[in-house]
Amino acid sequence: MRKIQKTDLLHNQVYNIIKEQIMNGDILPGERIIETRIAEQLGVSRGTIREAFQMLLKDGLLIRNDKIISIYKPDKKEISDVYECRISIESLAAKLATQRISSNEIVQLEKVISDSKQALKDNNKKNLTILNQAFHDIIQTASNNEQLIKICDTIKTKILFIRTRILKEHLSDFSDFVEDHEKIFIAIKNQDANLAEKEMRIHIESSFKTILDAIESK
Template identity: 35%
Template sequence: MTRIIKPESLHLQAYHILKEEILEGEYKPSERIVEAKAASKLGISRGPVREAIRMLIQDGLLTYNEGYVRVYTPTVQDVVDIFQCRESLEALAISLAIYHITEVEKEQLTNNLQATYQAYEQQKTIELGKLDQEFHDIIIHASKNKQLKELLEVIRTKIHYMRISMVKGEFYPSFVSEHERLAELLFKRNEAEANELMKQHIKKGLDGVLMHIEKAQSR
């Protein structure tokens, strides 16, 4: 069982532990989070847990209603809404990255694409998922926009949770060739086409998630 390390900030440790447990599916949608129980599990007082819960409510992973704290239960409309936000923000990210990307980040994208092709040929689904996220993270970081990075971190967390809670992590899009084209347009500084392709790329991801949600709900 994961427990708190005393010398470090207690509420931040509690926050990260609870967040990880939610994202890994240890807590189910709508499940109640009891402050005293969580504090006992972590071996700390209720104060730091209370602050951690407040932070998770701000993240949107927990909700407070009628005096109870529960794990967020996403709806299909929530999925559509969050992907619409992601679409606009990641299109902005690649537009900014065109003007701010470094040679080191270009090399990171190239290495990512090579690793992605290898994982794809070997059908390593888990590895592909990590490489997919890494590709987008490199572009977002290359935007050099701190506020944009923070907004997209919240969105990424919620999308991950939605996939775990609604389709049990089964969703996985085909993206290899699109990533290659996005990198090509980025390197050529073709902002208009890169921006549009990123929007199409995110929309395709939304279509895939919705398709898998429909399948999961029909079982």
């Protein structure tokens, strides 16, 4: 477990430490998380733990059932609900980005794709996960639609959790997304709104299918 530093707000540090443990699988989905135990482990007050828990509850990574707090454990229906939202919202983001993206954002996307190809060659799953999220974040920002960006933010952490925990061993999925990203980028760069929307929809639907296949195989 990482050490607490004095250079940042304590509850932010605790939030990041617990979030990292959840994403890494150190704390398992469905597992109960106890306030006093975490406070003792990190050497912080229970008030600090409560503030961090509130942030994680807002992200959807913690679930409160009466007085019991446990790690988010999505079932197939919830995963379907999240991805139905994601398909619609991010397809729209890609369509809007074709008309609103800046030259700087085009350069950012080009670099993300280039870095993703290198990370794939290096079998660097951690960097691929980061670059995957960066690609989608840039397009959402390029949509220049504040409400769309807020909606994406509300489900972003859940999507990352689902992908990280379910697809942790599926490198082939990374290979597919790098190729998909390049198709989406070309459509956006060429200002082909319908094609950008279509390619983003195909991309996310493919990711959703991979997740469902992974669930069925367990």
